Amino acid sequence: xxxxxxxKTPGDTSWFVHDRFGxxxxxxxxSLPARHEWIKTREYISEEKYxxxxxxxxxxxxxxxxxxxxxxxxxxxxxxxxAKHHEGFCLFDSQFTDYKSTNTPYGKDIVKEYVEAFRAEGxxxxxxxxLIDWHHxxxxxxxxxxxxxxxxxxxxxxxxxxxxxxxxxxxxxxELLTNYGKIxxxxxxxxxxxxxxxxxxxxxxxxxxxxxxxxxKLIAMIRSIAPxxxxxDRAQIPQDIVTPEQDISPDxxxxxxxxxxxxxxxxxxxxxxxxxxxxxxxxxxTPKMLIDxxxxxxxxxxxxxxxxxxxxxxxxxxxxxxxxxVYADWMTDNSRSIYGRxxxxxxxxxxxxxxxxxxxxxxxxxxxLVDCPHASVKLTGLAEKxxxxxxxxxxxxxxxxxxxxxxxxxxxxxxxxxxxxLPGIVFQMIDPVIEIFLKD
Ligand code: GLC
Numbered sequence: 552x553x554x555x556x557x558x559k560t561p562g563d564t565s566w567f568v569h570d571r572f573g574x575x576x577x578x579x580x581x582s583l584p585a586r587h588e589w590i591k592t593r594e595y596i597s598e599e600k601y602x603x604x605x606x607x608x609x610x611x612x613x614x615x616x617x618x619x620x621x622x623x624x625x626x627x628x629x630x631x632x633x634a635k636h637h638e639g640f641c642l643f644d645s646q647f648t649d650y651k652s653t654n655t656p657y658g659k660d661i662v663k664e665y666v667e668a669f670r671a672e673g674x675x676x677x678x679x680x681x682l683i684d685w686h687h688x689x690x691x692x693x694x695x696x697x698x699x700x701x702x703x704x705x706x707x708x709x710x711x712x713x714x715x716x717x718x719x720x721x722x723x724x725x726e727l728l729t730n731y732g733k734i735x736x737x738x739x740x741x742x743x744x745x746x747x748x749x750x751x752x753x754x755x756x757x758x759x760x761x762x763x764x765x766x767x768k769l770i771a772m773i774r775s776i777a778p779x780x781x782x783x784d785r786a787q788i789p790q791d792i793v794t795p796e797q798d799i800s801p802d803x804x805x806x807x808x809x810x811x812x813x814x815x816x817x818x819x820x821x822x823x824x825x826x827x828x829x830x831x832x833x834x835x836x837t838p839k840m841l842i843d844x845x846x847x848x849x850x851x852x853x854x855x856x857x858x859x860x861x862x863x864x865x866x867x868x869x870x871x872x873x874x875x876x877v878y879a880d881w882m883t884d885n886s887r888s889i890y891g892r893x894x895x896x897x898x899x900x901x902x903x904x905x906x907x908x909x910x911x912x913x914x915x916x917x918x919x920l921v922d923c924p925h926a927s928v929k930l931t932g933l934a935e936k937x938x939x940x941x942x943x944x945x946x947x948x949x950x951x952x953x954x955x956x957x958x959x960x961x962x963x964x965x966x967x968x969x970x971x972x973l974p975g976i977v978f979q980m981i982d983p984v985i986e987i988f989l990k991d
Contacts, residue, residue: 555813556811556813557812558807558810558814560815561774561782561790562779562782563779563781564792564815567629567736567781567817568815569891570629570854571892572626572628572845572857572882573630573631573677573855573856573857574622574631574857574858574859575630575631575632575819575857575858575859576632576633576858576860576861577858577859577860578642578661579827580601580605580638580640581604581638581827581828582861583607584604585828586829586831587826587829588637588638588827588860590827592685592696595700595701597697607656608655608657609655609656610657610863610864612866613865613866614866615665615667615668616668616671616672618665618859618861619668619672619674621875622875623673623674625876625879626881626883628675628890629676629736630669630674630675631678632665632676632679633681634678634679635680636679636681636827637681637683639681639687643661643726644663645726647722648687648719650686662727666734676733676734677735677738678731678736679738680727680740681739682720682739682759682785683695688711689711689712689715691754691755692704692705693749693754693755693757694753695743708752711754713754713755717764717765717769721772724772724773728773728776728777728780734777734780735780735781736782737777737782738783738785738794739783742759742761742786743757743758744758760787761788764787766786766787766788767788770786770790792815793816794816794818794819795819796818796819796820798818799818799853805851805853816852816853818848818855819858820855820856820858822835822836822859822870822871823835823836825860826858827860828860828862828863828868838877839981839982842877842881843982844857845878846888846908846919847906849908850894850906850908851894852893859871877981881981881982884944884945884984885943885944885983892909892910892911892917893908893911894907896932898932899932900930901928901931902923902925902929904922904923905919905920905923906919906921913989914988914991915988916986917986918971918984919982919984920973920977920983920984923977924978926973928970928971928973930970931966934953934967934969936989936990937951937969937989938988938989939987940985940987941985943983943985943986944980944984949971950971951969951970951971951972952970952972954967954969955969
């Protein structure tokens with residue numbers, strides 16, 4: 552069994568830690584300007600100017616089934632899609648606002664299309680819901696709001712009632728949890744502390760956190776409807792998963808500081824530098840970076856969710872398709888080293904540049920050759936423990952030599968290691984994997 556004690560949480564994360572790999576989808580009005588999902592506040596765009604994106608929102612090439620098939624082919628087992636991002640536009644037919652996809656030329660409930668399509672392909676469905684809402688008349692003008700620099704910002708902020716907004720949050724979350732079947736993950740985004748230099752008039756010093764969202768009440772309502780749902784901690788109350796972004800989480804995230812228990816976490820990453828479709832963004836990760844991220848995340852005991860920002864026409868652009876194909880090719884050969892795998896037993900060691908994952912029952916070990924330009928790889932803690940080894944992609948046998956002593960600089964015996972000879976073909980592969988069958 553895994554040598555880690557995983558911290559118990561309210562939701563059911565058993566499938567989550569098995570499936571390991573998901574797709575994030577950021578889609579909304581911001582897909583039209585195609586310059587990042589925070590475009591409204593980055594460019595201080597007025598409501599009137601931003602309304603033209605609502606007027607022309609018509610993703611004629613949107614085929615949620617195609618999205619789902621591409622996610623599945625890439626080896627992704629679950630997805631999370633924005634139902635509402637910070638701009639406040641709802642991709643679902645909410646009874647609490649007119650600012651929704653069913654009132655645009657597109658005219659349809661995109662959340663409905665998404666959950667049906669992804670479930671049909673056998674994927675779990677998650678929903679991203681922004682706690683922030685730059686369109687809602689009761690959301691305060693705070694330090695992230697597009698109107699924060701308007702001359703009449705203080706005037707605009709008067710009368711905005713955070714309690715009414717918190718009620719709107721609960722109403723919409725209830726709709727999402729009751730009108731679309733079983734939702735497996737609800738992903739809130741995000742809380743932020745007070746600004747030391749917030750102007751006098753800014754409510755709560757510009758802070759938004761569990762008091763402003765009324766997170767206790769919100770989570771109690773959620774748990775009454777969907778007790779097993781997986782929640783993140785961005786409503787400022789720890790729940791089931793922590794979600795480091797654009798990072799392969801360091802140890803600080805892995806363990807509960809008091810108990811040392813292993814946390815359940817998901818690294819959220821983008822193919823390029825933006826979550827929403829960003830036409831001119833050029834920082835697209837290389838194929839090797841994409842696979843390295845997945846391997847290093849699972850070897851650290853986490854999940855990886857990779858984001859696609861569909862274009863405003865509703866399709867994935869060719870760069871996203873190419874990135875998904877990289878995962879599809881690698882996972883076809885190597886998914887057995889990812890699904891149902893966790894951090895390896897800390898008693899096992901491997902050469903620099905290589906990573907280990909281990910099966911939940913402890914019987915199989917996977918050596919991920921991420922940066923191994925040599926003809927062999929060293930393993931410690933495994934002397935006499937290996938029954939058989941093979942290159943995972945083609946099932947060809949890999950041999951090893953046992954019991955090679957190693958010493959410290961003063962000549963003191965430190966232990967023995969074994970070396971595995973690497974077949975030449977691994978040097979033409981991205982992150983090849985050796986599968987090890989341990990003796991019973
Ligand atoms: C970052 C981005 C936000 C995105 C989120 C996804 O916080 O600012 O736009 O939705 O990551 O986790």
